[in-house]
Amino acid sequence: MKKVILVALALTLLASSAFAVVSGGKHDLSTQLWNNAGAGEICIVCHTPHNSLTDVPLWNRAAGATASFNLYSSTTLDNAPVQPSGYSLMCLSCHDGVTGLDSFAGTTGVTANVIGAGTPGNFGTNLGNDHPISIAYSGLAVDELQLTSNAISGSATLTVADVLVGGNVECSSCHDVHATPQYMLVGTNAGSALCMSCHIK
Ligand code: HEC
Ligand code: HEC
Ligand code: HEC
Ligand code: HEC
Known part of the structure; x- marks a missing residue:
């Protein structure tokens, strides 16, 4: 009995450690019926070791929706977001509400x-009501943004520079x-700390 509790505790600690773990989370789709009848692999839905569709990060899915997205826009933005690309488009290859999870x-x-x-993870093609993505992080003076050397809230290692993709x-x-x-956040957002890792507010 005690052993079981200890193992459970160890697993809990492991899951909450600084190391990212997919297993058992919302991105663990290994038990979905469409994934090898519920006995599938975890990584394969997103990555493959060989002959990947996109080189980095050995991406095993079609890049994302072919539809064009409605983008966030406002008069106070310094930089305009562009059509989602790269990693964001990879997220949207499931979160676009158009592409089947089993498209890999x-x-x-x-x-x-x-x-x-109606599920929160279904964004559809309207990103106009979402935080801008595929947008440059630049200049602290105009944007009131932190220096890219600023630490990400609650992280011992990550800085803003580390979480940006090509700036x-x-x-x-x-x-x-x-x-x-x-929410799988890169930092803690208690008191909106994650927001203030980037925004001087
Ligand atoms: C739901 C999709 C998804 C699943 C499942 C997934 N990954 Fe990833 N992985 C990504 C995306 C997107 C990136 C690039 C963005 C990033 O690194 O945050 C990435 C990046 C990586 C990288 C390079 C960057 C890094 O974080 O180290 C490695 C290595 C990796 N994945 C390994 C794995 C392994 C091993 C598994 C299975 C245990 C796995 N991934 C499962 C989506 C996924
Ligand atoms: C293989 C498909 C797939 C890919 C690729 C994918 N997701 Fe997901 N994601 C899901 C599914 C399925 C859920 C669960 C949806 C639900 O709870 O309704 C989910 C849930 C989430 C959640 C909600 C977690 C929670 O606790 O409610 C976040 C945040 C998220 N994904 C972010 C991302 C990001 C960021 C990327 C790209 C770096 C990404 N996802 C790529 C399939 C995917
Ligand atoms: C600027 C930071 C930021 C960016 C960029 C961002 N998110 Fe989030 N996201 C959050 C936070 C914070 C939450 C937690 C929910 C909240 O606080 O309302 C969240 C929640 C979510 C959820 C869960 C929704 C829910 O209401 O349960 C999903 C799914 C998700 N994000 C996916 C994505 C995807 C896909 C992208 C890119 C298209 C993305 N996020 C870009 C900060 C961000
Ligand atoms: C990784 C850095 C980063 C994080 C974390 C982040 N933001 Fe942002 N945010 C930006 C950048 C860059 C812009 C675009 C600034 C510009 O071009 O004027 C932006 C834009 C915005 C805008 C639109 C501003 C306008 O002028 O219309 C709002 C509102 C906003 N962020 C709120 C938030 C909130 C709330 C959070 C936390 C949930 C958050 N941000 C987290 C980097 C970040």
Whole structure:
């Protein structure tokens, strides 16, 4: 009995450690019926060791929706976001509400396996009501943004520079795709600390 509790505790600690763990989280789709009848692999839905569709990061999915997205815009933005690309488009290859989760390894999935309409993870093609992505992180004076050497809230190692992709804010600037905690954030957002890792507010 004691052993079971200790193992459970060890697993809990492991899951909450600084190392990202996919297993058991919302991105662990290994038990979905469309994934080898519920006995599938975890990584394969997103990565493959060989013959990947996109070189980095050995991406095993079609890049994302072909639809064009409605982008966030405002008069106070210093930089305009562009059509989502790279890592953000990879997220949207499931979160666009159009592409089946089972669209990987060169097969086109079925509508039944799209993240359900009305589910928070279904963004659709309207990104106008979402934090801008595929947008440059630049100049602290005008944007009132922190220096890129600023630490990410609650992280011992990450700085703003580490979470940017080619100098841009993408989905992965705020989320760790390989994590299990709710919202999979790269830093703690208690008291909006994550927001203030970038914004001087
Ligand atoms: C839901 C999709 C998804 C799953 C499942 C997934 N990954 Fe990833 N992975 C990504 C994305 C997107 C990136 C690039 C963005 C990033 O690094 O945040 C990435 C990047 C990586 C990288 C390079 C950057 C880094 O974080 O080290 C490695 C290595 C990696 N994944 C390994 C794995 C392994 C091993 C598994 C299975 C245990 C796995 N991934 C499961 C989506 C996924
Ligand atoms: C292989 C498909 C797939 C890919 C690729 C993918 N996701 Fe997800 N994601 C899901 C599914 C399925 C869920 C669960 C949806 C639900 O709870 O309704 C989810 C849930 C989430 C959640 C919510 C977690 C919570 O606790 O509620 C976040 C945040 C998230 N994903 C971010 C990302 C980001 C960022 C990327 C890209 C770096 C990404 N996802 C790529 C399939 C994917
Ligand atoms: C600037 C930071 C930031 C960026 C960029 C960002 N997110 Fe999030 N996201 C958050 C935070 C913070 C939450 C937690 C929910 C909240 O606080 O309202 C969240 C929540 C989510 C959820 C769960 C929704 C819910 O209401 O349960 C999903 C899914 C998600 N994000 C996916 C994405 C995807 C996909 C992208 C890129 C298209 C993205 N996020 C870009 C900060 C961000
Ligand atoms: C990784 C850095 C980063 C994080 C974390 C971040 N932001 Fe941002 N945010 C930006 C950048 C860059 C812009 C675009 C600034 C510009 O071009 O004027 C932006 C734009 C915005 C805007 C639009 C400003 C306008 O002028 O219309 C709002 C509002 C905003 N962020 C709120 C938040 C909130 C709330 C959070 C926390 C949930 C957050 N941000 C987290 C980098 C970040």
